[in-house]
Amino acid sequence: xxxxxxxxxxxxxxxxxxxxxxxxxxxxxxxxxxxxxxxxxxxxxxxxxxxxxxxxxxxxxxxxxxxxxxxxxxxxxxxxxxxxxxxxxxxxxxxxxxxxxxxxxxxxxxxxx
Amino acid sequence: xxxxxxxxxxxxxxxxxxxxxxxxxxxxxxxxxxxxxxxxxxxxxxxxxxxxxxxxxxxxxxxxxxxxxxxxxxxxxxxxxxxxxxxxxxxxxxxxxxxxxxxxxxxxxxxxxx
Numbered sequence: 073x074x075x076x077x078x079x080x081x082x083x084x085x086x087x088x089x090x091x092x093x094x095x096x097x098x099x100x101x102x103x104x105x106x107x108x109x110x111x112x113x114x115x116x117x118x119x120x121x122x123x124x125x126x127x128x129x130x131x132x133x134x135x136x137x138x139x140x141x142x143x144x145x146x147x148x149x150x151x152x153x154x155x156x157x158x159x160x161x162x163x164x165x166x167x168x169x170x171x172x173x174x175x176x177x178x179x180x181x182x183x184x185x
Numbered sequence: 186x187x188x189x190x191x192x193x194x195x196x197x198x199x200x201x202x203x204x205x206x207x208x209x210x211x212x213x214x215x216x217x218x219x220x221x222x223x224x225x226x227x228x229x230x231x232x233x234x235x236x237x238x239x240x241x242x243x244x245x246x247x248x249x250x251x252x253x254x255x256x257x258x259x260x261x262x263x264x265x266x267x268x269x270x271x272x273x274x275x276x277x278x279x280x281x282x283x284x285x286x287x288x289x290x291x292x293x294x295x296x297x298x299x
Binding site: 076078081106113114115116117118121161170171172173174175176177178 | 189216218220225226227228229230233235241243275277279287288290291292293
C-alpha cells in the first residue's frame with residue numbers, strides 16, 4: 073500500500089513556465105513533508121519542506137502548497153529553468169515511532185530551452 | 186566535509202553470491218537508513234537504525250541484513266543475491282531529535298544481479 077502517491081510520473085515544461093507536482097498522503101500521523109531533488113547519478117537532496125501548521129512555504133522559485141483537510145501537498149516551480157531538470161520526490165515523515173521518510177514514486181521534470 | 190559515503194559505487198553479482206554495501210557518515214547523526222530505488226517506485230526503506238545499537242525493518246527487508254557497526258557506520262548485506270535485488274541502493278543519515286531534521290543521502294550503489 074503506497075502511503076504517498078505522486079503525480080505526474082513525468083512532466084515537460086517550457087523555460088519560464090510553471091512546473092506543478094502533486095502528492096497525496098494517507099497517514100494522518102505524518103507531520104513533516106519535504107521535497108527532494110535528484111540529478112542523474114546523484115543521491116536525493118532536500119529542496120524545501122513544510123509542516124502542517126502552515127498552508128504555504130516559499131523559497132525563491134520553489135513553493136509548497138499544503139492542504140491538510142484534503143491530505144494533499146504540491147510543489148510549484150516558478151520560472152522553470154533547464155537547470156531544474158531532475159527527478160523530484162515528495163516525502164512524508166512522522167516525528168514519533170518510525171522516523172523515516174516515506175517517499176512518493178517520483179516525477180521526472182524536463183525543462184525545455 | 187564528506188557527508189555520507191557509500192562504497193562501492195557499482196557492483197555486478199551473480200545470483201547466489203553475497204556482498205556487503207558499506208556506508209559511513211561524518212555528521213555525528215544518530216539515525217541511519219538504507220533505501221532502494223527502482224523505476225516508478227520511488228525510494229523504499231529497507232532497514233533503519235534509530236541509534237547506535239538498534240536496527241529495525243522497513244518496508245522491504247526480505248533478503249537483507251544490516252549491522253550498525255558504530256555511530257558512523259551502517260552496512261547492508263545481501264546473503265544470497267537474487268535478480269529482484271537489482272536496484273540502486275542509497276544510504277542516508279539524519280538527526281531526528283532535531284525538529285525538521287534533514288536526511289542526507291549518499292551517492293548510491295548501483296547493483297546488478299545476473
